[in-house]
Amino acid sequence: MSLELIDGINKIHELLSTNIEAAWVVSLIEYVLVGLGFLTLYALIALFLIIFERKICAYFQCRKGPNRVGPWGIFQVFADMVKILIKEIIPLKHNDKLLYYAAPFIVIMGSLLTFGGLQFADGVHGVDFNVGVFYLLAVSSISIIGVMLAGWSSNNKYSLIGAMRSGAQVISFELSACLSMMAVVILGGSMNLSELMAAQNDVWFIFQSPFTVVALVIYLIAAHAETNRGPFDLPEAESELTAGYHVEYSGITFGFFYVGEYCNLFINAAIGTLVFLGGWQALHIPGCEGFNQVMDAIPSYIWMFGKTLVLIFLSLWVRWTFPRLRIDQLLKLEWKIMLPFSLANILLMAIWVVVTNN
Amino acid sequence: MIKYFKDIFSGILNLLKGMKVTGKVLISPAVTECYPENRDEVKPKERFRAELTMPHNENNEHKCTACGICAMNCTHQTITVNKSKITDENGKPKIVLDQYLYDIGSCIFCGLCTRVCPQGAIEFTNEFEHAVYTRSKLIKQLNKPGSKKVEVAKPAAPAQAQQDKPAAPKQENENNQ
């Protein structure tokens, strides 16, 4: 599919450039088209993940989950989407209106920007930076500003506590997430995602060194914590702060936070897949040609989304099994356990690279 | 230092054990009952108190003497017994039941009324689907139109004996549905 997609894009480009003289107009139209494509993908992924989580969590809890709207309840999520679109946005008194309404957009923006840097299949990506990994890490942290603004501008004590917790949490776990990825950057020798993909053509990074396994575990925990989900849902903590930072939001403003949360789940899993699990690369065993050819027959986007889904499933499993951490346990986990481990991991990885390259 | 690593690894081990439990449930069948679909298979237990009824026999006769003890005992004024005095063919004054009204909206299903009834004229059945669109429909008339009291020489059982009676005769109950 990815090849057809690229062909299609090339055809559109030819069509546009033959009919329109000015190059910048062509580029502009193309950017808008690509943007629309990402928006659609974004919405579809969020919708899919919502129903996926609801079903999976139901099975963990010996329930059946949504099963009334459509076969296996798959249209439930569309019904919910329509519901949330037509719900009233309740205006608040005594709050900072500008920040209050800007916050959901910042959250959405943060995760949407990340989509541009991801690679979805062989050759299907928005931009290919030379500092792709760095870009992904940088923009995926923008949404925390939205969360903080939401908590502050709601003029609600619960949401303020939730936002403060969120700030402490994301900033701490960002460290581990970056450091664990640095280990892979050392191994791959580049920050460019395409080059990292190429380096994983034969063997995924996860199988190249024992330290990538450690890095992956640390990355998964840290990324999970950054999404404010699972045992790390302190900012929302429905049994403590009712809903935390978005307690005062209703209708689609709440929907933005909700969609943003699920897309962040996807983004974190996708980054993990790209950096550690070979992204859209098929599973290859060096020296085993027949097997490699069979694996290559599977399209690259299936590899990408399949691996991402496995990581998402792992994240859901964790979320629906464990209780929530307390704020001091959370910070202890980061600063006393994960940070030393990831620093040591980088060091060991560097030694590994030096030793094996010689 | 050793304790630090030991704690981490035992912690991870215990977390994985917990995930094993949920993982086992993930692949075992759900316990959810899909209610409207399994209406035919899943019935409440025989003794389940869901709705007060007044059993009528095949001649459209009930056992209620309109004494009103049930209404007196009900703490929520759920039962209203409307009765009238008539003179029977022998010229004796007689109290007959006009309307036996039961407001299921205020019933707490304590079972006091059925226990105190000297005649055993009312009983709880399993009909649990009470949802209606208006509140007025929750008030039900238990005696059927045109029904009358069954003619028995003497009430068969005194008040307390009712308790000792086994569960309501199911057979009769179903005939009257």
Place this chain on the structure above:
Amino acid sequence: MEDIKKLLAKVAPGKQLAEGTQYPTIELEPNEVRAVAKKLKEAGFDYLINLTGVDYTDALGTVYHISSSTNKTEVVVLKTKTADREKPVLYTVSDLWQSANLYEREVYDFFGIRFIDHPDMRRIFLRGDWKGFPFRKDYSEVNDTPTTNVNIDDLETLPSITLDKDGRIVEKSTQLFGNNEYVVNFGPQHPATHGVLHLRVSLDGEIVKKVDPNFGYIHRGIEKMCESLTYPQILPYTERLDYLSGSINRHAFCMCVEKAAGIEVPQRAQYIRCIFDELTRIASHLLGWGCMAMDMGAITAFIYGMRDREKIMDIFEENAGGRLMPAYSIIGGLTKDVVPNFQQTIRDFVAYMRESIKEYHTLFTGNPIATGRMHNVGWLTKETAISLGTTGPTGRASGWSNDVRKIAPYAAYDKVQFNEVLRNTDTCKGDSFDRYIIRLDEVLESLNIIEQLNDNLPSDGFSVKVPAIVKLPEGEYYQRAESARGDFGVYIKSDGNKNPYRVKFRSPCMTLISALDPLCKDEKIADLITIGASLDYVIPCADR
């Protein structure tokens, strides 16, 4: 008994024990109560079971049921009354027993008796603008349903009265929170308050500084309603106090009436009642376990608890005809005999439950996150537990042996072998984890009891005939029972009519809620939730 008489003669010289009472009872003048209470406290009577307000028509009074943590089986009753109905005052005992704090507020709310030197004489259940004191027999004020949404209650000004040097009453008031405190409302609508409890929490960042529980959102006046109902009519309401141990409450009330009326209940009925009590306890602990897990964020564990609780509900439904409110015990026995396959069902359930408990331990008890959140949080020392009257699993987790099933065995509990589950008998203080694990241990112990009772079920009938109208002889009756949350008590004062003169239910939950403030001080917000869940209170029980 003789020891107690000697003791009472020592603490209250010149006072005669009242005749024909269930417990040794002395009547005191209002100004003597404090001195006698203090001496009793020093003599080891450190557990105030209950404090009941009574309107004697000519006077207003209070009844104190006092017991001891060392001499557990002994109960002493003190009584006092004041003839002043305009501005009745009595002396507080809230500095001797902390549990008296809420009890005295309740007496003030219902009878208008103010307690000298009580630090907090706010109304507890009714609104601040409520006219009159509803439990007085001459209560006739009409209170309209409020139609405006104006906040009338001043929740932060604590009125109190004290005596000056000349013995005159002086009104005082203190402020609950300072001006600069960050006060957050938890509830009345909050996912973790287990009902409509309103907590006003003063915070310093994440740290809880002070908790002020605010009751009455589900106050239904059940005790007042009971005064106009016959005894069989009261039974359904007992189940609606603490809806999670409904069977046990109902059993306690039945026992109280049966004891007063001299009704002998067949052995079979007593055995079955006990089995149902223990099933209720298991169901309640399962819900408590699940809710605790859910409050800590593990929703899956909650669903597992509910899944297994459903099996108990099915047993209730099959035998009693009700699920949450089985309505099985009646005065004189049971409504119906158990179904023929009852014993087998119970055997299957016991086996199933033992397996489930193992699963719970793997899922949650072993989880380092869960244990990390429960260990070293919310320390409750034995002394505080006794003083606060936090009975049941909460007290036992702190090493206070207070199981009424052992202290004053009722029904069939003296015929079975079981251990009172205790923790920390040497350290004498328990944390949230102790309060958590003790519930699962109690479930196992309850399974043992059920197994023994179930295997030896007598066959001497399930009910005896009682008169259609039950009348109790004049007097006061008290019955204790071990509900899932602790010492449940029924106090009935009868004047010989078919309606009771005064009914008071000793709610184990009210004292549990009063433990929130001392336990949560200097803990985090997340711990407030864990501690609340580990206390496992039920609000309708506290509000009544």
